[in-house]
Amino acid sequence: MWMREPGEVVDRLHFLGTHDNCLYLLRGEEAMIIGGGMSWIAPSLEEQLSMMDFDPDRLKYLVILHSHFDHCGAVPYLKRKFPRIRVVASAHAAKVFAREKVLSFIATANKQMIDRLGLQDEYERLNLSFDGIQVDRIVAEKDIIDLGDGIEVNFLETPGHTKCSVAAYVPKLKALFPSDAAPPPTEDENEVFYPGPQYDFSMYEESLKKLASCEVEICAFEHYGVVTDDQARKILCQGLNQTEAFKNRIVELYRETGGLDETVQRVGAETVKGSKFGFIDAELETIILQAVVRNALRDARLLDEAPAS
Numbered sequence: 001m002w003m004r005e006p007g008e009v010v011d012r013l014h015f016l017g018t019h020d021n022c023l024y025l026l027r028g029e030e031a032m033i034i035g036g037g038m039s040w041i042a043p044s045l046e047e048q049l050s051m052m053d054f055d056p057d058r059l060k061y062l063v064i065l066h067s068h069f070d071h072c073g074a075v076p077y078l079k080r081k082f083p084r085i086r087v088v089a090s091a092h093a094a095k096v097f098a099r100e101k102v103l104s105f106i107a108t109a110n111k112q113m114i115d116r117l118g119l120q121d122e123y124e125r126l127n128l129s130f131d132g133i134q135v136d137r138i139v140a141e142k143d144i145i146d147l148g149d150g151i152e153v154n155f156l157e158t159p160g161h162t163k164c165s166v167a168a169y170v171p172k173l174k175a176l177f178p179s180d181a182a183p184p185p186t187e188d189e190n191e192v193f194y195p196g197p198q199y200d201f202s203m204y205e206e207s208l209k210k211l212a213s214c215e216v217e218i219c220a221f222e223h224y225g226v227v228t229d230d231q232a233r234k235i236l237c238q239g240l241n242q243t244e245a246f247k248n249r250i251v252e253l254y255r256e257t258g259g260l261d262e263t264v265q266r267v268g269a270e271t272v273k274g275s276k277f278g279f280i281d282a283e284l285e286t287i288i289l290q291a292v293v294r295n296a297l298r299d300a301r302l303l304d305e306a307p308a309s
Contacts, residue, residue: 001227001228001229001231002185002225002226002227002231003015003225003226003227003228004019004224004225005019005225006018006022006044006048009024009175009218009220009226009228010173010175010218012026012027012028012151012173013025013026013027013170013173013175013218013220014027014048014052015220015225015226016033016044016045016048016049017035017037017041017044017045017048018041018044019224019225020223020224021037021038021040021041021070021222021223022035022037022220022221022222022223022224022225022226023035023036023037023041023045023074023222024177024220025049025052025054026147026151026153026170026175027054027058027147027151028146028147028148028149028150028151029058029147029148029149029151030058030059030060030061030147030148031054031058031059031060031061031147032059032060032061032062032063032145032147032153033059033061033062033063033078033085034063034065034168034177034220035063035064035065035071035177035179035222036062036064036071036072036073036074036075036078037070037071037072037073037074037222038069038070038073038074038109038110038113039073039074039076039077039110039111039113039114039123039128039130040073040110040113040114040117040119040128041074042074042077042122042126042128043119043122043126045074045078046126056082057084059082059084059085060084060085060086060147061085061086061087061088061137061145061147062075062078062079062082062085062086062087062088063088063089063139063153063168063177064087064088064089064093064133064135065089065165065166065167065168065177065178065179065181065222066090066093066161066162066164066165066166066179066180066181067089067092067093067096067097067102067162067164068162068180069105069106069109069110070109070222070280071179071180071222072097072106072133073106073109073110073130074128075087075133076129076130076131076132076133077126077127077128080127086136086137087133087134087135087136087137088135088136088137088138088139088145089133089135089138089139089164089166090138090139090140090157090164090165090166091138091140092163092164093135093164094135094138095164096164097132097133097134097135103130103132103133106130107129107130107131110128110130111123111129111130114128139155139166140155140157140166141155141156141157142154142155143155150172151170151172151173152170152171152172153168153169153170154168154169154170154171155167155168155169156168156169156210156211157207158178158179158181158207158210158211159199159200159203159204159207160181160197160199160200160201160202160203160204160205160206160207160208161179161180161181161196161197161198161199161204161207162180162198162199163199163200165179165180165181165199165207166179167179167181167207167211169214171215173217173218174214174215174216174217174218175216175217175218175219175220176211176214176216176218176219176220176232176236177220177222178211178219178221178236179221179222180196180222180223181204181207181208181211182208182211182219182221182235182236182239183195183196183238183239183242183243184221184222184223184224184225185221185224185225185227185231185235186224189231190238191238191242192235192238192239192242193223193224194242194246194271194292195239195242195243195246195292196288196292197243197292197295197296198288198291198292198295199291199295200295201247201292201295201296201298201299202299204243204295205240205243205244208236208239208240208243209240211236212236212237212239212240214236216232216233216236217229217232217233218232219231219232219235219236246271246296247296247299247300249267249270250263250267250292250293250296250297250300251296251297251300251302253266253267254293254297254302260290260293260294260297260303263293263297264286264289264290264293267289267292267293268285268286268289271289
C-alpha cells in the first residue's frame with residue numbers, strides 16, 4: 001500500500017508534512033522527528049502537531065538523514081519550536097553545516113520556495129528564517145538511539161546520494177527511513193523515481209543493497225510518502241533494478257552521442273518528465289542530472305573525473 005498523504009502510519013509512527021516533503025514523528029517513551037524538510041511545510045506541521053495527542057516535552061531528537069536543502073530547511077524552525085530537541089546527523093553532515101556557502105544556499109533555496117508559494121506572512125509569523133544548524137549528536141553505522149518501550153532506532157551509513165547520508169531502521173516496527181538513499185515511489189507501480197547517486201554511483205548501489213537486506217514492512221520516504229506491506233518489501237529491489245538499468249541507459253546514450261552534455265539532455269528528456277519535484281527548478285535539475293550522469297559514466301570507467309566532496 002502507498003500512503004501518499006500525512007496521517008498515522010501505524011501506532012507510534014505518524015507521517016507529517018506534505019506529499020512532496022515528508023517528516024515522521026516516531027514515539028516510544030520519548031519521541032523523535034525523522035527528517036528536516038523545508039521551511040515552506042511549517043504551516044502544515046503547525047496544524048498537524050496541534051491536532052496530535054503527544055507531550056512536546058518528550059520530543060528529544062530531530063534526525064537529519066542527509067544535508068541537502070530539502071531535508072534540513074525546517075530544522076531551525078523546529079529547534080525554535082522545541083528548544084530542548086537534540087539535532088542528530090552524521091559526522092560529515094555536521095562538517096557540511098559548518099560551511100557558510102552551503103548554509104547560504106540552503107537559506108536561499110528555502111526562502112525562494114516561501115516566496116513562490118506566497119507564504120511571506122507565515123514566514124514572519126512562524127519565524128521560518130534559516131540561520132544555521134548545530135548538530136548535537138553524531139551517529140554512524142550501528143549506532144542506536146533507544147526511545148524506550150521497545151522503540152530502538154538503528155542507524156546505517158548509506159553514502160552515494162551524498163557523502164553524509166545515513167538511514168534509520170526501527171526493528172520493532174520493521175520500519176525503514178532511507179531518505180534519498182533509495183528511489184521513492186511514482187504513479188507507475190512497476191517503476192520508482194530515477195536514482196540519485198549524486199556523490200558516487202557504486203556507493204549508492206552498495207547502500208541500496210544494504211537497505212534491501214533489512215526486514216521491511218514500512219518504507220518511509222522523505223518524498224512521496226510511505227509504502228507498506230508487500231510494496232515496502234519490493235520497492236528497494238525495484239530501486240536496485242532501476243539503478244542498474246539507469247546506468248546502462250546512460251552508458252548507451254553516451255556511446256550514441258559521444259558527449260556529456262548531449263547525454264545529460266537525453267537523460268533529462270527521458271526521466272525528468274515523469275519524476276520531478278516542484279521545489280527544484282530546471283537549472284538545479286540539470287546540475288543534479290549532470291552529477292548523476294558523470295557518476296554513472298565514471299562507474300562504467302568511461303570518465304576519469306574524481307567525485308565531488
